[in-house]
Amino acid sequence: MTVVDPIRTPVLTARGLSKSFPGVVALDGVDLDLFPGEVNALVGENGAGKSTLIKIMSGLYRPDSGELRVGGEPVPAAPAAAHAAGIATIHQDHNLVPNMSVAENILLGHWPARHGFVSKATQIERASRALAMVAPHIRPGTLARRLSPAEGQLVEIARALSENSRVLIMDEPTTSLSGPEIERLFGIVRELKSRGMAIVFVSHWLEEVFAIADRVTVLRDGHMIGTRPASDLTEADVIRMMVGRDVEALDVPPRPVGDVVLDVQGITRAGVLDNVSFSVRAGEIVTLAGLVGAGRSEVVNAIFGVDPRDSGTVTVNGKPVRPNNPIAAIEAGIGYVPEDRRGQGLVGQLSVAENLTLASFHEISSGGFVRGARVRTIVERARSAMRIRMASPEVPVSTLSGGNQQKVVIGRWLARAPRVLILDEPTKGVDVGAKAEIGDIIVGLAKQGVAILLVSSEMPEVIGFSDRILVMRAGRIVREVDRASKSPETVMQYATMGQGAAL
Secondary structure, eight states: OBOOOSSSOOSEEEEEEEEEETTEEEEEEEEEEEOTTEEEEEEOSTTSSHHHHHHHHTTSSOOSEEEEEETTEEOOSSHHHHHHHTEEEEOSSOOOOTTSBHHHHHTTTOOOEETTEEOHHHHHHHHHHHHHHHOTTSOTTSBGGGSOHHHHHHHHHHHHHHTTOSEEEEESTTTTOOHHHHHHHHHHHHHHHHTTOEEEEEOSOHHHHHHHOSEEEEEETTEEEEEEEGGGOOHHHHHHHHHOSOOOSOOOOOOOOOSEEEEEEEEEETTTEEEEEEEEETTOEEEEEOOTTSSHHHHHHHHHTSSOOSEEEEEETTEEOOTTOHHHHHHTTEEEEOSOIIIIIOOTTSBHHHHHTTTOHHHHEETTEEOHHHHHHHHHHHHHHHTOOOSOTTSBGGGSOHHHHHHHHHHHHHTTOOSEEEEESTTTTOOHHHHHHHHHHHHHHHHTTOEEEEEOOOHHHHHHHOSEEEEEETTEEEEEEETTTOOHHHHHHHHHHGGGOOO
16 A cells, blocks of 8 residues: 655656556556655566656656656656656666767756857866766766766766756666665765655665665556555565565476486676576476576576686586587587577577477488478477467468467477576566466476476466575575475565575
């Protein structure tokens, strides 16, 4: 339930905001009030709707229904209108023009001009005034590409101040910052709050939320769960609000597991992964869980050789896999279903049959020629095992539904009988029926002795499928959760609080 202050007047009000994308309701009737001189932390699991809400407030998305007002006036769905209304957004990926100066970036879009010429002196003067409030050490003539992530963030805050913004939205502002930089940022946020600015602070880290927020707003599955004073909440309260949904519908029973097939030791990549070690046994489903930016996809990319690693080893059945080499990973018996199936998993212009056999050239060719009979065997085997619905194996794979496209990517690896199958968000963007079918396929492969390494942001999948859950945060595995201990609250507690979580 949202707590509304009957005395104060909100600077921004959102009423009934809804937004849908194909197959997904991202926001469903969300109400929100932002008050001057207050930090409102926006939290929720992956896919809760935080990014969609931010983009609507920033004017990047047009809501399907609902209204946004600032100072009582409606705000049209356009970035320029949001800026004119006094809404400034600092996105997780900074929006500075690298080859422009700090001053040019701060005043971007409203450079001072006279008789058609930009006044550099006025530009520097105005930028310096804005910088003096948050980053007096940054010179206005410095090129943006020479700034550190923390400095770039401060320049974006200075830009918001130069525009006399009333609302500042900060999307994961601490992701690239060190401890001292975070403390400095929090000091600036408190100063902005004292000047009457309304601040939306989006963060996955609950210790940050409770360090800076006056109120906490929780989204779950596109719905507003509630807004409450931070002083009335504990970390456990917020976690319950974030994950309070039925996860009992998916319950995969345990199965016999064999020896270690995949062994990962000490995988490290500076600034990305920190000494990641784990193993997966034959017939076991191990899930990498965590929030966006935790490093899950980076781990599986490093294992498969798509991304480089500075150190660490990967072995399959005790044999080392050559690093940074996907072909070596495939030859070792590793199959990989990437998160971006259209961009990385499929060749849309090629047929279903061609996509199914992309990893099996040696099996389907002889003397440099593709043997049609061998192709048909692989295709029919995959069609039957995966229940792929298609008019013909010759149709472009892009004509299939999302669920059937995903089955094609998985079926490609089944043709090679993998020892290890890595699945990164295998049910992302598919309908409920396809999710269930893909889930059955995953469990069936585990029963056949394939070692399954799963990455999922779907809490029912994480809890329902996993024999073990490896919770990641900031590029590290902070907790291993076994079958007897797994629960949504346990996973979320470690994902948001790390090794310091108290259960």
